[in-house]
Amino acid sequence: MIEDKNPQRTPLSQLGEFGLIEHLTKNFETSRPSTLKGIGDDAAVLDFKDKKVVVSTDLLIEGVHFDLAYVPLKHLGYKAVVANVSDICAMNALPTQITVSVAVSNRFPLEALDELFAGIALAAKEYRVDVIGGDTTSSQKGLIISITAIGEADEGEIVYRDGAKEMDLLVVTGDIGAAYMGLQVLEREKQVFQVNPNSQPDLDAYTYLIERQLKPEARKDVRTLLHALEIRPTAMIDISDGLSSEIIHLCKASKVGCNLYEEKLPLDPQLIATCEEFNIDSTTVAINGGEDYELLFTIKMDDFEKIKGNPNFTIIGHMVKETEGIHLITRADTKIPLRARGWDALEA
Amino acid sequence: MIEDKNPQRTPLSQLGEFGLIEHLTKNFETSRPSTLKGIGDDAAVLDFKDKKVVVSTDLLIEGVHFDLAYVPLKHLGYKAVVANVSDICAMNALPTQITVSVAVSNRFPLEALDELFAGIALAAKEYRVDVIGGDTTSSQKGLIISITAIGEADEGEIVYRDGAKEMDLLVVTGDIGAAYMGLQVLEREKQVFQVNPNSQPDLDAYTYLIERQLKPEARKDVRTLLHALEIRPTAMIDISDGLSSEIIHLCKASKVGCNLYEEKLPLDPQLIATCEEFNIDSTTVAINGGEDYELLFTIKMDDFEKIKGNPNFTIIGHMVKETEGIHLITRADTKIPLRARGWDALEA
The missing domain is CATH 3.90.650.10 (PurM-like C-terminal domain)
Incomplete structure (x- = not known):
């Protein structure tokens, strides 16, 4: 029975845009004290008190940054989060939140997006970053992932690229x-x-x-x-x-x-x-x-x-x-x- | 002379990734007191003191959200910023920063990206938002724009979607x-x-x-x-x-x-x-x-x-x-x- 190999292929059109966003984000709970409001309004609301805020963003395009022939979607989701969290770590800051936007062509069934988001959710849990927003839309071709990572640090902790001195x-x-x-x-x-x-x-x-x-x-x-x-x-x-x-x-x-x-x-x-x-x-x-x-x-x-x-x-x-x-x-x-x-x- | 109609078409490959990012972002100066560090490190650094931070993000795809047949690139850049700034305004917050990521196929010459970024820069100036980061890469097809907007507000000022009451x-x-x-x-x-x-x-x-x-x-x-x-x-x-x-x-x-x-x-x-x-x-x-x-x-x-x-x-x-x-x-x-x-x- 060939169907057993790929038992479920739900077309994305079946859910509609809002249904899809709700489906993909319903399991994202927030746990950071700095997250006052996550997904579900025009914008998320964060409170960093006296900490400084660190922000980095990345755009990943199928065929340019990854090849789905040998990257499973769950790994791709995980890695996309890691790449952005790494930029926050490179400031010597603590990663706290991410936004995740995804565009897919209609060749992707819902189950493929579920895999991708499972990887994103796993990384978010592993690194203790709250998923606080994003966008899900269709693309003309391929898979596109855009992530913005946010972190916090005391001003004195933040390390820039430009502070190296001779003899260091x-x-x-x-x-x-x-x-x-x-x-x-x-x-x-x-x-x-x-x-x-x-x-x-x-x-x-x-x-x-x-x-x-x-x-x-x-x-x-x-x-x-x-x-x-x-x-x-x-x-x-x-x-x-x-x-x-x-x-x-x-x-x-x-x-x-x-x-x-x-x-x-x-x-x-x-x-x-x-x-x-x-x-x-x-x-x-x-x-x-x-x-x-x-x-x-x-x-x-x-x-x-x-x-x-x-x-x-x-x-x-x-x-x-x-x-x-x-x-x-x-x-x-x-x-x-x-x-x-x-x-x-x-x-x- | 047919060339006069389109005097300059510089292929993007001529600049390389880092050259392109530098070219497109060199005119973005920051003016918000909350922007400590803009473009140029692994991440931007922001200081909102006792304000709350509001974050929203959008992904715009050619052929899905816009048609370049009747949207000039400069207008598109402007509008992409406006759409995100609007989400911050909808929280009754003050827009302060944006990150802008762009992916383009090689059918776009440098001059087209310059037009797009001119529109982005104009909107950033008009709305007094600092462009603090982003990513520029190639796409397999068409133009992709991802913007994350950040704003600030006192906690008591922020307005959510869920506060309407009967008789309002x-x-x-x-x-x-x-x-x-x-x-x-x-x-x-x-x-x-x-x-x-x-x-x-x-x-x-x-x-x-x-x-x-x-x-x-x-x-x-x-x-x-x-x-x-x-x-x-x-x-x-x-x-x-x-x-x-x-x-x-x-x-x-x-x-x-x-x-x-x-x-x-x-x-x-x-x-x-x-x-x-x-x-x-x-x-x-x-x-x-x-x-x-x-x-x-x-x-x-x-x-x-x-x-x-x-x-x-x-x-x-x-x-x-x-x-x-x-x-x-x-x-x-x-x-x-x-x-x-x-x-x-x-x-x-």
């Missing part, structure tokens, strides 16, 4: 490059599947990489970790576009240069093994692969003792005078200018 | 139905143009209607007007989907019924003349046409003396018990149940 240490959380290699693995499997739809992929060797691609997490914990260590970063940014690109953003905003050390880059063993299998240089992947949603920040040299040996953080370089430029110091001790999308620099 | 008076600002008839005029001209591209339309008789459709304004002034009159509405909503639909939303949220009086509906003379020309019932247009961005609110009967005769406001009905239902009382004194998208009700 450059620190990254977690490990990097895995999300990119996860995507390479999934793209290879997609091609195999297109040639032979009956092939059963064996992805055991890549579970960490795939999880980093499909279900990344925002480093909401870093704010707490740094607070406990009594460290206030001098500058911070999240790694969405790739390490090299983010280092350049941070250096330009702070008007400093940087020396990044290849040997210090935190790489997961699975990443190294898979890079060897794919015959790709792991350093290239680590500095250019995006979507890790780790945090990159600078701290004063005086804070070195507080952070060294901490498994959550890796010191990967230090800031220098702006005129010295931004460089990767290789294992062979050569100095290569770092570029955004710097594949050329490394492949030369 | 129902009040509307300005006049209604004109934006809808403006669209009908433009659609007729589009069809004429498709048959004969050399025809020169004479739109003098429809200037008000077309302006209401192409360059609507949000009623930011109403907050000030009501404050001066010492009136605090019991419930408020903006008219984006049409009067009947919004009355039903307000009644359902407030758990009341309503009698709406046909003879009280504020119609512009140009609307009445054009409805006659198009052979459309002007009442049907007034209660079902959307996009007027006027405000609909209820006040206590005691406030009647403060508002009567005020040219900004028209009392169009009064609230009744929920069990009495929601009705239009016609000029012939018959009682017709009001429905959202209620064309059937009136054409029957």
